Amino acid sequence: xxxxxxxxxxxxxxxxxxxxxxxxxxxxxxxxxxxxxxxxxxxxxxxxxxxxxxxxxxxxxxxxxxxxxxxxx
Numbered sequence: 001x002x003x004x005x006x007x008x009x010x011x012x013x014x015x016x017x018x019x020x021x022x023x024x025x026x027x028x029x030x031x032x033x034x035x036x037x038x039x040x041x042x043x044x045x046x047x048x049x050x051x052x053x054x055x056x057x058x059x060x061x062x063x064x065x066x067x068x069x070x071x072x073x
Contacts (some may be wrong), residue, residue: 001035001044009039015072016043020057027057028035 003009014036020027032053034045045053052072060068 006040011035038062
């Protein structure tokens with residue numbers, strides 16, 4: 001797909017690390033699958049991946065993690 005940020009690149013499948021911070025909790029999730037712009041590097045995830053990320057982050061917070069580093073898969 002064409003990148004909506006730079007408008008000069010197209011995306012290809014790739015992985016990135018995303019982090020979430022809320023109320024003193026920091027959750028880092030590595031190897032998140034998505035699409036990466038070959039020109040500017042902007043990272044896109046689909047709705048299924050976003051839902052999974054939310055579940056993993058909420059679970060880590062519920063278990064009392066202040067700082068947690070997880071692998072997506």
